[in-house]
Amino acid sequence: MNNIPNEIAYKASQIKLLVMDVDGVLTNGVLSYVPAPDGTMAEFKGFHSHDGLGILILHQYGLQTGLISARTSPAVVERATLLGMKYIYQGHLDKMASFKEIMAKAGVTESQTAFIGDDLIDYPQMKLSGLSVAPANARPEIKSGADYVTNTEGGQGAVREVAELILKAQGHWGAILAKYGLEPAI
Numbered sequence: 001m002n003n004i005p006n007e008i009a010y011k012a013s014q015i016k017l018l019v020m021d022v023d024g025v026l027t028n029g030v031l032s033y034v035p036a037p038d039g040t041m042a043e044f045k046g047f048h049s050h051d052g053l054g055i056l057i058l059h060q061y062g063l064q065t066g067l068i069s070a071r072t073s074p075a076v077v078e079r080a081t082l083l084g085m086k087y088i089y090q091g092h093l094d095k096m097a098s099f100k101e102i103m104a105k106a107g108v109t110e111s112q113t114a115f116i117g118d119d120l121i122d123y124p125q126m127k128l129s130g131l132s133v134a135p136a137n138a139r140p141e142i143k144s145g146a147d148y149v150t151n152t153e154g155g156q157g158a159v160r161e162v163a164e165l166i167l168k169a170q171g172h173w174g175a176i177l178a179k180y181g182l183e184p185a186i
Helices: 006-013 049-060 074-082 096-106 120-128 140-145 158-169 173-179
Strands: 017-020 032-035 041-044 064-069 087-090 113-116 131-134
Touching: 006 131, 006 158, 017 096, 017 158, 049 064, 049 158, 064 074, 064 096, 074 087, 087 096, 096 113, 096 120, 113 120, 113 158, 120 131, 120 140, 131 140, 158 173
Parallel strands: 017 064, 017 113, 064 087, 113 131
Antiparallel strands: 032 041
């Protein structure tokens, strides 16, 4: 794989479950509030379409996906449901119990699980997982403890980058490109 250390490629080749944080990973981390028709404030989140396609392609190759967020947002449920994410856990500041429950439900081991996180509360799950990933905009301490740091920021295609890393390591990327009449980029 292009410029990916063999150890990371090996870890990615073992992944069957990808779990991620939301704010700062699946979104850019900015929390925006807009007035709802009833006068209350509604939270607005932006999601990148590249991340969505990456998640959908992972599902096509039998990988499972999920998210764990400390916050609760209807937008997250909507996006995750549209993408067919099987495990949607919100309102969990201590994410470890949820992470272990997801792995048990998915029937996978720690080494078969990847976790993408960007802040302190994500680090315990990252260290337990077989492949720990931090987006480019993660806190410095999190990036220094991750197996892999993406070139792209959360909410800007970081999840897609991880999906491609896994798919390439598992030997699927050539078939995916061929499906669309494309050649691997040099």
